[in-house]
Amino acid sequence: MNNLLVLPLLIPLCTAVFLLFIHKQIAWQRWISAISILLNLIVSSVILYQVKTDGIQTLYMGGWLPPYGIVFVADMLAALLILTTSIVGAACLFFAFGTMGKERESHYFYPFFQFLLVGVMGSFLTGDLFNLFVCFEVMLISSYALIVLGGTKRQLRETLKYILINILSSTLFVAAVAYLYGVVGTLNMADLSVRIAQAGQDGVLNVIAIMFLIVFSLKAGLFLFFWLPGSYSVPPAAISALFAALLTKVGLYALIRMFTLIFYHEPAVTHSWMAWMAAATMIFGAFGAIAYSDIWRILNYNVVISVGFIAVGLSVGTEDALNGTVFYLLHDMAAKALLFIVGGMLVYLAGTSRLTEMGGLIKRYPLMGWMFFIATLAIAGIPPLSGFTGKLLIIRGSLQEGYYLLTAISLASSFIVLYSLIKLFMAVFWGEEMKNGHTWPKINKGFTITAGSLCLLLIGMGFGSEWVYRFVSEAGNTLSSPATYIDAVLRSR
Amino acid sequence: MELYMSLAIGVIFTVGVYLVLSKSLLRIILGTSILTHGVHLLLLTMSRLKTGEAPLLGEKAEAYVDPLPQALILTSIVISFGVTSFFFVLAYKAYQKLGTDDMEQLRGKDDE
Numbered sequence: 001m002n003n004l005l006v007l008p009l010l011i012p013l014c015t016a017v018f019l020l021f022i023h024k025q026i027a028w029q030r031w032i033s034a035i036s037i038l039l040n041l042i043v044s045s046v047i048l049y050q051v052k053t054d055g056i057q058t059l060y061m062g063g064w065l066p067p068y069g070i071v072f073v074a075d076m077l078a079a080l081l082i083l084t085t086s087i088v089g090a091a092c093l094f095f096a097f098g099t100m101g102k103e104r105e106s107h108y109f110y111p112f113f114q115f116l117l118v119g120v121m122g123s124f125l126t127g128d129l130f131n132l133f134v135c136f137e138v139m140l141i142s143s144y145a146l147i148v149l150g151g152t153k154r155q156l157r158e159t160l161k162y163i164l165i166n167i168l169s170s171t172l173f174v175a176a177v178a179y180l181y182g183v184v185g186t187l188n189m190a191d192l193s194v195r196i197a198q199a200g201q202d203g204v205l206n207v208i209a210i211m212f213l214i215v216f217s218l219k220a221g222l223f224l225f226f227w228l229p230g231s232y233s234v235p236p237a238a239i240s241a242l243f244a245a246l247l248t249k250v251g252l253y254a255l256i257r258m259f260t261l262i263f264y265h266e267p268a269v270t271h272s273w274m275a276w277m278a279a280a281t282m283i284f285g286a287f288g289a290i291a292y293s294d295i296w297r298i299l300n301y302n303v304v305i306s307v308g309f310i311a312v313g314l315s316v317g318t319e320d321a322l323n324g325t326v327f328y329l330l331h332d333m334a335a336k337a338l339l340f341i342v343g344g345m346l347v348y349l350a351g352t353s354r355l356t357e358m359g360g361l362i363k364r365y366p367l368m369g370w371m372f373f374i375a376t377l378a379i380a381g382i383p384p385l386s387g388f389t390g391k392l393l394i395i396r397g398s399l400q401e402g403y404y405l406l407t408a409i410s411l412a413s414s415f416i417v418l419y420s421l422i423k424l425f426m427a428v429f430w431g432e433e434m435k436n437g438h439t440w441p442k443i444n445k446g447f448t449i450t451a452g453s454l455c456l457l458l459i460g461m462g463f464g465s466e467w468v469y470r471f472v473s474e475a476g477n478t479l480s481s482p483a484t485y486i487d488a489v490l491r492s493r
Numbered sequence: 494m495e496l497y498m499s500l501a502i503g504v505i506f507t508v509g510v511y512l513v514l515s516k517s518l519l520r521i522i523l524g525t526s527i528l529t530h531g532v533h534l535l536l537l538t539m540s541r542l543k544t545g546e547a548p549l550l551g552e553k554a555e556a557y558v559d560p561l562p563q564a565l566i567l568t569s570i571v572i573s574f575g576v577t578s579f580f581f582v583l584a585y586k587a588y589q590k591l592g593t594d595d596m597e598q599l600r601g602k603d604d605e
């Protein structure tokens with residue numbers, strides 16, 4: 001029992017409720033949400049420290065022992081993810097201060113932001129399947145509100161599609177939960193894992209596993225990503241940075257949990273499906289990343305490619321590949337936030353998102369140009385930076401298991417990522433400066449500090465890989481031996 | 494009993510999917526709410542419909558029906574109620590601003 005575990009969820013929840021009452025006082029809202037997210041950063045670090053020193057932490061809600069109550073579990077993966085969520089959330093929040101605009105800020109932007117964090121933190125920490133569904137809904141409903149906030153025509157149109165697709169996937173989620181409860185009779189993840197291991201993963205359970213695969217793939221944008229490029233291009237930059245960094249990653253986390261803890265008995269069925277889906281995701285994502293000459297489209301298809309890449313690590317499922325998955329997941333959350341923050345700033349400065357209408361920005365904004373360049377190299381996986389270690393581990397894992405075609409596609413997708421982002425970099429920063437009587441706004445300090453610290457984080461994760469790997473390998477170990485997790489949750493029974 | 498319920502739920506799902514695939518936005522929203530009815534009935538059915546008293550300890554019965562799915566359904570009902578009302582208001586707002594409820598005409602280009 002460790003009461004600290006509920007704080008990452010409770011802090012944003014209380015903040016959000018309090019902020020509802022002072023929605024006119026923008027300065028107060030900013031201060032309070034900044035303090036709350038920094039507090040969350042501290043709490044997440046303490047939890048990470050506790051998990052590192054004392055092993056997996058659990059909290060039984062209301063003192064009911066599992067499988068009867070709801071249990072919160074922080075293993076190494078969850079602890080790392082909540083820390084990264086706090087960091088990325090803080091970055092997006094500070095970026096939002098300078099860019100969101102009075103109108104949106106006084107219409108409950110900060111409460112929605114905090115409610116989104118509640119959902120994300122809850123999804124990472126919960127140890128109960130139906131509670132995961134509820135946390136998903138908390139996250140999704142806040143994301144509906146954030147995506148439509150402002151109410152332009154494009155936002156309304158894309159939100160209709162985004163809501164529809166998420167209602168359908170939530171419906172499927174409940175149906176899958178119903179089937180699973182009908183077969184196994186429990187919803188606690190650790191208990192589910194035990195009972196499925198006892199009963200053997202037979203035909204019905206395979207079907208249910210594939211239903212969950214479909215549900216979480218819809219949320220994560222794995223193969224079923226057709227909704228993603230449209231809906232992530234319409235909200236303001238701070239919000240799409242938050243979405244790109246967190247929302248699809250929650251879906252990926254759910255996939256990782258499901259297929260390492262619960263449905264790991266028949267990898268020939270589930271994991272090979274996932275491998276095919278990952279390959280298709282990378283290929284189609286690559287088409288999109290090459291095809292468009294619009295900043296938002298290129299960045300969104302890069303999100304899709306990275307989802308495919310992370311799924312490769314999960315579908316291979318050896319220890320190396322899982323370590324790589326965790327490493328790449330953490331790196332990708334920070335890197336995508338940086339990429340979208342810088343991309344959003346570019347669109348704001350140039351007043352357009354088309355590459356053909358931009359050029360020569362390096363003379364006016366050199367710091368921003370080099371930050372974008374570092375983000376590009378990190379995402380492509382150039383050695384001293386943070387994307388390299390994760391990619392190396394995933395590729396080593398898949399080569400050891402003999403997935404040669406999948407490895408080739410993953411490597412090719414890295415080239416495409418590099419090509420599409422360098423194309424963006426060259427079109428925007430190099431060449432002739434556009435001369436259309438445009439007045440160049442000044443960059444505010446908030447942006448420089450936020451993007452700069454994310455940049456330093458990526459560089460630090462790259463040079464300090466050895467140090468980060470100590471945490472990551474422990475997370476990977478827990479994933480590859482479900483018994484550790486189960487013992488920690490059910491030990492008091 | 495479970496068989497009849499399964500058949501009925503199958504019909505509800507079919508109708509829901511058909512409605513979601515149609516052009517008009519209102520029919521789509523109705524489709525989603527029919528689909529959620531389907532999954533709620535499915536949750537109820539999957540916990541077996543054996544005869545037993547309502548799960549109230551005051552009934553002092555030999556056997557009770559499973560209380561867990563009822564709690565799950567109740568949670569899911571209010572969530573889908575919230576989402577559906579949001580969806581309706583969004584559809585209203587979208588109709589006001591975009592001037593159509595035909596999904597075919599909501600296919601957007603980037604430059605508008």
